[in-house]
Amino acid sequence: MKFRRISAAAAAVAAITLTLSGCSGSDSGSGTTTAQGFPETLTLAAIPAENSSDLKASYDPLIKLLEKETGAKVEFVQASDYAGVVEGMIADNVDLAFFGPFAYVVAGVNGAKITPVGAVIKDQGAPPGYQSYGLARADEANINGLKDFAGKKVCFVDPGSTSGFLYPTAGLIEAGVLKSGSEADISAAMSPVYAGGHDSSALAIANGDCDAGFAFDTMVDKTMIAKGDLKPGQLKTVWKSEMIAGSVFAANDSLGTEAIDKLRSIFTTKANVANFEAEGFCTGDACRITDERAWGVAPVDNSDYDGVRHVCDVTGSDKCKG
16 A cells, blocks of 8 residues: 555545544535635644644644634544545545645655645744654663664654654664665564654653654653653653654645635744734643644745655655555
């Protein structure tokens, strides 16, 4: 299967998952639009970067903004994996989605017709981007770089994760641990574990369930420490990737050029902590959006993800293929 291109039965399950609250605006077929030119309902889908029973809470300020600016009702769907969101886009069951960089690239490879409308940024004025960390327990004297991951039990996040799989795979190839990014080579070089979330990967390392592994920077440096899930200094960072293009909001092209242009303007000029607070949607840290706890959204182009495409070429990962 391509990027876990799912079977007809699995696709049906994904479609059901992504339409629990009804059809998306792009496939409703009614032709009815708001005064601002949007479908009456917009479906926004995302998957959690960490184990979360209420991912929607981190999108509430954005949902309120979108409903005010578009006149549409925004239905939020927490999908179980990247494949479900990609299939939802292809089937026109999803109008907007929040993708990691790898998932965004692979969505296009798999035939999703989407346009980026903005990438998240950590703080006001910061460039969109983040890093993957290679991690081990601080007291693990025998793991001090990626070359030491050979033969170990290694936690990845998800085969569709940029910082939890793709960039780590490229790093392991450069370190001489892997010959390629194929599942067979990975399994031959180490015992891979797919933790499902960045927090789960980090916790598995901290608890000794994995000898080493990967997660993205702010999850380890800030989020998990603030929650008390990790103690400062409990894990050590033995590798850092190059800067990765930021996670991105993408719109289904079926919405039309005019609507997408309006969404781009909404996301890049109004979807930020300062405006959310000014509108009375939230206060303080509750105004940070997505489970990346982003300050806001910055302009981005499709070409900004060419670095991800290059890493796909380097790794030869079958997850990159259509």
